[in-house]
Amino acid sequence: MFHLEKLYLIIKREYLVRIRSNVFLITTLLAPVMMILLLVLPLIIQSLTADRSRQFYVYDETGMIADRLAETDSQFYKRVVTDPDTLREQLIQGKIEGYILLPHEILDGEGRAGFYHDGSAGMSVSNRIHSDIRSAVRDIRLDRIDTPDEVRSVIAYHLTIENRTISETGEEAADNGLHAIIGFMMGFIIYGAMIGYGAVIMRSVLEEKSSRIIEVIASSVQPFELLLGKVIGNVSISHIG
């Protein structure tokens, strides 16, 4: 036996109680602000750290790579002849931010370059160093075997791809990845809402249990009606509220 009238009353109460509560008001106002902060804050922090000028010492056994690196950014790479043990000592003492070791066999396609730092260098810094060294080594090796310009241009060729969407009406637009981002965010919101509203309903049940009103309510409605009323009442806030 199922009483729609009772269900409606429970839904209405749950809805009104939730909508009138201060928590609801605050979260409704703050949620968009928090969302924006969540997206913008990392960017701000990133731009703040990027501004800092860094310098890494380069100890180059080949005597060729360091100069090329310095050509790309003489502030970032500084060629030194100090031996690695001293560099290590300086790093430990905090005098330098980091150093790069380039062994001579690297030009033969063997060995490995080393990048040692105090931990302040992030992904972007180590990616940059990696790619700079790779191009320098590649260019030197190409020079050594007198590679013709045609081959160099093949190697340097950078493929570009045009990514466009065509809608049902035939309109064309560049796909700038916005759809993927929106899709990801919506998924995230649904996930968050499921957990959030689950918690709200759980708290509402808990309140009735701890305030003991459950015994009064349970002596007038079926538990199923009560729970269904709670679920609908609370979830409808997100749609109508």
Place this chain on the structure above:
Amino acid sequence: MSDPIVLFENVTKQFNSTRAVDNVSFEVKKGRLLGLLGPNGSGKTTIIRMLTHILIPDAGTVRMYGNRIGPDTQARIGYLPEERGLYKKMKVGEQLIYLCRLRGLKHADAQNRIRYWLDRFEAINYINKELGELSKGMQQKIQFIATIAHDPDCLILDEPFSGLDPINSELLKKIMLELKQAGRTIFFATHRMEHAEQLCEDLALFNKGKLILSGEVAKIRASYGNNSIRIRFDGDNRFLDQLKKVRIIHRSSHYAEIRLLNGADDQEVLARAQEHARILSYELTEPGLQEIFIDMVTKDT
């Protein structure tokens, strides 16, 4: 007498290994005030929860007006649980209307009834206050109104007097008797024998899940005979210790209730008392509910 409105037939309820209610049968007739008595853990609350369809019996049936207990009978019951509770954050008026409407009342009817009862309990000024702001006694009154406002045929009151001052207790007693006069059937669960004594016509005494005594209070008391003494005195109360073949039910410095055991002479007690103290009053009477309660429960144990 009219047909029973509530009927328990061989009802049993088990929680894990504990048999909370063990093969209990009794009936309650319309317009009677039944005392549900028993020590803690004797099964009173389980009986009440089965009557309100919060719990379902493992065996046996509970009937109301001949129908099995279910969602339809719930609306005819008003239940005041021992552990009180209402929504703390809701306004008194809204809350009462909500509870009345859950029991099937129309909005306008609910409003009229609630106004009437708030008025009677001198609480009408609190109608727009949140429950959490009220004093404990006032919350208690609101809870009682929540129990009776939908005008149920059958009231279940579990310790309704706890937390009330003497004036409000009297008001509550008056209203309980009024409701009984109007033909409502009342279940009254309590540990306070003096309240049971004043109000109950019938009693059902439980111990360890079993019904060990039931029937009309007057008949039960009469069946015990005039073998209880109530004595009020001024002076040394040590004579009480010297009495033989008696059981002292209650004693204080100026008052005692004494139960005569087989063969004891009440005049002997009076004579002993007079030797040691000045007698202010002396009464040979039927035993009170407290005595019956202790007698039955200790015998059963």
